[in-house]
Amino acid sequence: MSSTIIEQGTVEKPHSEKNYLNADHTLKSWLLTVDHKRIGILYLISVTFFFFIGAIAAAMIRYELTSPKGILLSSEVYNKTFSAHGIYMVFQFLVVAIPAVLGNFLIPIMIGARDMAFPRLNLLSWYMFITGGALISLSFILGGVDAGWTFYVPLSTLSENQISLCLVGIFITGFSSIFTAVNFVATIHKMRAPGMTWYRLPLFIWSHYATAIVVLLGTPVVAITLFLVVVERGFGFGIFSPELGGDPVLFQHLFWFYSHPAVYIMILPAFGIISEVITCFSRRPIFGYRFIAYSSLAIAFLGFAVWGHHMFISSQSAFQGIVFSIITWVLAIPSAIKMFNWATTMYKGSVHFSTPMLYALGFMGLFLIGGLTGLHLASIDTDIHVTGTYFIVAHFHYVMVGGTILGYLGGIHFWFPKMFGRTYSEFWGRLSAMIVFVGFNLTFFPQFMVGYLGMPRRYHYYYFAPEWQIYHILSTAGSSVLGLGFLMPGIYLTYAIFKGKKAGANPWGAKGLEWEKCASPPVTENFSEPVIVTGSIYDYNPEEDSKLYENEDDSMLSGRGGL
Amino acid sequence: MAEHGHDHSEHTKGGAHLHHVLPQRMIFMVAGALFALMVLTIWAAFWFPVESLKENTFFMQVLALTIAVVKASLVIYYYMGVKFGTRLIKIFAYGGFVWFFTLFIMMIDYTTRPMEPVPGWEKQSSSALPRDTVENPE
Amino acid sequence: MSDHASHKGDGPEVYFQYEDIDQQQESYVVGMWSFLATEVMFFGALFLIYTLYRWKFHDTFFGAHEQLNWKMGGVNTAVLLLSSVFVAFAVHFAQMGKMKIVNLFLAGTLLCAGGFLVIKTFEYGAKFDHHLFPNHSFSYADPEHHESKSFWDEKLPSVLQMEKHEQEGDPKNARLFFSIYFTMTGLHGLHVVIGIIAISSLMILIKIKSSLITDYVPVELVGLYWHFVDLVWIFLYPLFYLIPR
Numbered sequence: 001m002s003s004t005i006i007e008q009g010t011v012e013k014p015h016s017e018k019n020y021l022n023a024d025h026t027l028k029s030w031l032l033t034v035d036h037k038r039i040g041i042l043y044l045i046s047v048t049f050f051f052f053i054g055a056i057a058a059a060m061i062r063y064e065l066t067s068p069k070g071i072l073l074s075s076e077v078y079n080k081t082f083s084a085h086g087i088y089m090v091f092q093f094l095v096v097a098i099p100a101v102l103g104n105f106l107i108p109i110m111i112g113a114r115d116m117a118f119p120r121l122n123l124l125s126w127y128m129f130i131t132g133g134a135l136i137s138l139s140f141i142l143g144g145v146d147a148g149w150t151f152y153v154p155l156s157t158l159s160e161n162q163i164s165l166c167l168v169g170i171f172i173t174g175f176s177s178i179f180t181a182v183n184f185v186a187t188i189h190k191m192r193a194p195g196m197t198w199y200r201l202p203l204f205i206w207s208h209y210a211t212a213i214v215v216l217l218g219t220p221v222v223a224i225t226l227f228l229v230v231v232e233r234g235f236g237f238g239i240f241s242p243e244l245g246g247d248p249v250l251f252q253h254l255f256w257f258y259s260h261p262a263v264y265i266m267i268l269p270a271f272g273i274i275s276e277v278i279t280c281f282s283r284r285p286i287f288g289y290r291f292i293a294y295s296s297l298a299i300a301f302l303g304f305a306v307w308g309h310h311m312f313i314s315s316q317s318a319f320q321g322i323v324f325s326i327i328t329w330v331l332a333i334p335s336a337i338k339m340f341n342w343a344t345t346m347y348k349g350s351v352h353f354s355t356p357m358l359y360a361l362g363f364m365g366l367f368l369i370g371g372l373t374g375l376h377l378a379s380i381d382t383d384i385h386v387t388g389t390y391f392i393v394a395h396f397h398y399v400m401v402g403g404t405i406l407g408y409l410g411g412i413h414f415w416f417p418k419m420f421g422r423t424y425s426e427f428w429g430r431l432s433a434m435i436v437f438v439g440f441n442l443t444f445f446p447q448f449m450v451g452y453l454g455m456p457r458r459y460h461y462y463y464f465a466p467e468w469q470i471y472h473i474l475s476t477a478g479s480s481v482l483g484l485g486f487l488m489p490g491i492y493l494t495y496a497i498f499k500g501k502k503a504g505a506n507p508w509g510a511k512g513l514e515w516e517k518c519a520s521p522p523v524t525e526n527f528s529e530p531v532i533v534t535g536s537i538y539d540y541n542p543e544e545d546s547k548l549y550e551n552e553d554d555s556m557l558s559g560r561g562g563l
Numbered sequence: 564m565a566e567h568g569h570d571h572s573e574h575t576k577g578g579a580h581l582h583h584v585l586p587q588r589m590i591f592m593v594a595g596a597l598f599a600l601m602v603l604t605i606w607a608a609f610w611f612p613v614e615s616l617k618e619n620t621f622f623m624q625v626l627a628l629t630i631a632v633v634k635a636s637l638v639i640y641y642y643m644g645v646k647f648g649t650r651l652i653k654i655f656a657y658g659g660f661v662w663f664f665t666l667f668i669m670m671i672d673y674t675t676r677p678m679e680p681v682p683g684w685e686k687q688s689s690s691a692l693p694r695d696t697v698e699n700p701e
Numbered sequence: 702m703s704d705h706a707s708h709k710g711d712g713p714e715v716y717f718q719y720e721d722i723d724q725q726q727e728s729y730v731v732g733m734w735s736f737l738a739t740e741v742m743f744f745g746a747l748f749l750i751y752t753l754y755r756w757k758f759h760d761t762f763f764g765a766h767e768q769l770n771w772k773m774g775g776v777n778t779a780v781l782l783l784s785s786v787f788v789a790f791a792v793h794f795a796q797m798g799k800m801k802i803v804n805l806f807l808a809g810t811l812l813c814a815g816g817f818l819v820i821k822t823f824e825y826g827a828k829f830d831h832h833l834f835p836n837h838s839f840s841y842a843d844p845e846h847h848e849s850k851s852f853w854d855e856k857l858p859s860v861l862q863m864e865k866h867e868q869e870g871d872p873k874n875a876r877l878f879f880s881i882y883f884t885m886t887g888l889h890g891l892h893v894v895i896g897i898i899a900i901s902s903l904m905i906l907i908k909i910k911s912s913l914i915t916d917y918v919p920v921e922l923v924g925l926y927w928h929f930v931d932l933v934w935i936f937l938y939p940l941f942y943l944i945p946r
Binding site: 189190217221247249250253254257304305308316317318319320323 | 651659662665666668669671672673675676678
């Protein structure tokens, strides 16, 4: 696309013709769809459901911890609660949310394709995701799992709970993500529109490509590891048993071989969203496109070589620990490059504080804190002090919630008009973004402090140190604010889907194939005409573009859109 | 649909371009090589002539793995279509097998554990107690 | 709006999201290789575990492996190689469009796969009878169980029968060996079963001339999977059955 302004008339007004949402109203057309957009919506509904379960578990944990002794839950049930929280949030939400919801929806549109490479495989992925989630839920209904989401042996091989069933569910969810990744890789390689070279791709695509590579190369390892635990429970094989000469730490090695790259699976797509949101709302092309693209790949590949930083106190050799520590420090560099590039993108831009932008800015702040505390954990000596404490809990919540979830919410708010053809109220959007930010900090910042003071994680009670209670109460109070902040989009976005003011094709004035060549909501084939790409998509211009769309009825930037 | 620049008339009914097809002769030759290598592997394991090398575990293992890698390469290159595949396919085919080796980073842990001055994983009598309180630490 | 999927009977069907048949075929093959990369990592972790424990407990591994019947393993290797050859021919004829011959070769592959599973049954049966299955009934280097007989051993033709070996090595580590052996060969066997299901489904779809099969690509994809299964066995055989002293 050239850098001229797109006239409103070049993309047909929606709603006068069929789009992917109203193409067919039957349940069967939704449950047997192969349209990547509908599959994205199916994922949206299901991940929200699983997030909700994980959030209830979190609420129970936070409530329980307000007292130094137990209030509501026995120790056994508390163990099952934090295990549920971890399993649902990690395997059923964080790994899946951005790639399966936004990735599935947007990747073909952003590259100019009519659908994914393997639409039926896409649908199978969703069914496997649901099946995995159902099995995990069944295992919790039948008694639950108390070994944490990390399933360390020998607890997981010896514990008398529903571990095998839960692991089978996780195994199936893992394969669901593998099939999604297969789809992404094939689609991004082979289905780009004419003229869409690799270096013209949106950074969202680069991030998802890197994510897909990580999924393909890492998930099978955790699949086999969890399979081995099931086998050890079921048959009595002893691959991790010390009695037979096996090594329990080997489980940890194999588990973290995937689970560390897994956190990059969670964060890389969020990086992609932030790149898109910041360029749009600063009205400037991204600074250092190739650096960001390459840093995504660097994080993906280097991320496979740092898993031992979860195991510094596990009795792995100190030499190995040093190697992992050094590589972890090196791994901070590509992330830092991205942060600097985003900040530089905003410099001398024309910044609009829309809801997605607020989420993106919140992301940058919270991910910064999370990432910097990660460096505390990368250095072995400080890690030994704080490992297994709430410092770690706070660190990973800063990057996963402050990072991934804020990225996810920002992405949902950004592409919402495209996905549903409706606008939402910017007032409520901005308000809930700020509530989330404030609530999040209130919840997790005290956890850094109490962790540093020594509060261990996964402990049901702390009666031996009642002076920590104040931190827990602060944290729980904050978590109610955070919960409110998460609940609000659920309400106003759902309202907006049905009753929101209709959106034009490009209410944010953004660049990109999905905004400039595609109606809101898109037609089933995505594009009404074949797409040919002739230039970079990030050719924003702060002077001209800031005036664009501000007074248009369809624009959301004027704050008049929505309810 | 014939505007894409190649002549569809030379398509076979299965839709393949003829240069994609692995010739029958090549299939036979690769098959012969695979069976010969299998026999070689078994022969080498039991009846390797040089006695001193036969006792050398490392040599024998390397030999067996080399033969296995050659067989695998033949299967991948010829039977699995990599020979006539596009460059993208070649990258994907080799990439997966190359990536397998990243798992071996774990071996750094196990090879360097004995370097530590604490009772490690080596002998049976490892214990969490300090060294001199364990009876007969080996 | 361009619609490419309308040329039935005119050659391979191009699905609507693709521009031409080349793009479609290459995409499918790239997708299959991505999946095979995941399988490499899946088995790869097991090979890593094997490497680690073999390095630590080499003597016991050598001793325990002598309980495995390398002749049966060798026959299995040959059978699997033959099945690979058949699949290669099947792909060849699919590319030539001669689908009836494809089914013939696929049937040959199925026979070989079935043979593989039969031999495996004999092997596993013998192991169970000799108390070498690594669950609670495992018993190694135990004079009480030393002379146990097995129906599965006796039914073998004499050329395939193994000479008896003393059970050497630490019983605990031997149980580890057999844990890994059964996990890896069992998982491999599971993949063989999945392959049998895939090949049979393919044969049925070809026979009924289903609309899902319009070109050689489904045969190629199943062939890729089957070759991978063969590849795993190419490494499993020397690593378990032919351990050097």
